[in-house]
Amino acid sequence: MKRRSFALATTLVLATLPAWAQNYPSRPIRLVVPFPAAGATDLFARTLTHTMGEKLGATFVVDNKPGAGGSIGSDAAAKAPADGYTLLLATTSTHSIGPALANKLPYDTVADFTPIAHVGNAPSIMLVPTTSPAKTVKEFIDYAKKNPGKLNYASSGPGTIVQLSAELFKAQAGVHITHIPYKGTALAMPDLMSGKVDLLFDSLPTGLPYVRDGRLRALAVTSLKRSPLAPDLPTVADTLPGYESNTVFGLYGPKGLSPELVARLNAAANAALADPDMKEKLSRLGIEPVTSTPAQLAKTIADDTAKWKKIIVERKITSD
Structure with missing residues (x-):
């Protein structure tokens, strides 16, 4: 109709x-x-x-x-x-x-x-290593607050949407996480998988394959509503209202x-x-x-x- x-x-x-x-x-x-x-x-x-x-x-x-x-x-x-x-x-x-x-x-x-x-x-997807103690957005925030300045996040470069997604997250969650810029998120993946990097906000199509084959863990998507591409994932906004x-x-x-x-x-x-x-x-x-x-x-x-x-x-x- x-x-x-x-x-x-x-x-x-x-x-x-x-x-x-x-x-x-x-x-x-x-x-x-x-x-x-x-x-x-x-x-x-x-x-x-x-x-x-x-x-x-x-x-x-x-x-x-x-x-x-x-x-x-x-x-x-x-x-x-x-x-x-x-x-x-x-x-x-x-x-x-x-x-x-x-x-x-x-x-x-x-x-x-x-x-x-x-x-x-x-929207993007919030990714952490499989060795991370955090299995939810709330657990990641709690983990970061218990370890101020000890965690880091990767980006595809200064001033990119990848960095700004993380900075918006930090601002709303009230956590301190150090920025490590890379020349593209693909170059950050090995360090994220090994645990040298604690967090990455990547695009859904490029990030999901790493999750589906068990190399990374996804905590949430960055849209206000769940994504049809990953309907089982919650949103960051479920934990931080208004985050988008x-x-x-x-x-x-x-x-x-x-x-x-x-x-x-x-x-x-x-x-x-x-x-x-x-x-x-x-x-x-x-x-x-x-x-x-x-x-x-x-x-x-x-x-x-x-x-x-x-x-x-x-x-x-x-x-x-």
């Missing part, structure tokens, strides 16, 4: 658009992904555009422009013509954490972009994108994300699909930015 209502609403939106917007697109649409090919954001982009293209009657071309924490690709998308043929798949790194970390970005996340749709969230850490994915156009094109793209994105096959594919990537209005995306990013900025300032976190 909900799917039929959603389909009807989408049809009504499209029917109210002017003829030129209804004829859009007439050529391929470029989706800029500001991260390398084969990474989580890239895989999400290719999955999304395949189904979104079917709903829109369009061909999408994914254009990977990695570098500088995603700011190179984001800047390229911001400076593109506002004609609906260049879009950006932004993330928490480019639109929430980046602005709070960098002294100066080449773009303004609010003034230089037009929000289209909040398209997904990717997601990589937020948002679809944007350059500033000045017309309301008609925004409506057309938003309807296509929402229709794609409501598709059962799409939900199944994204679940395998550890991504929870989201349908939204442009205004909801703008609010989500604003709230996310405020949360991470508070942690960055309070904890004196830098990207160096």
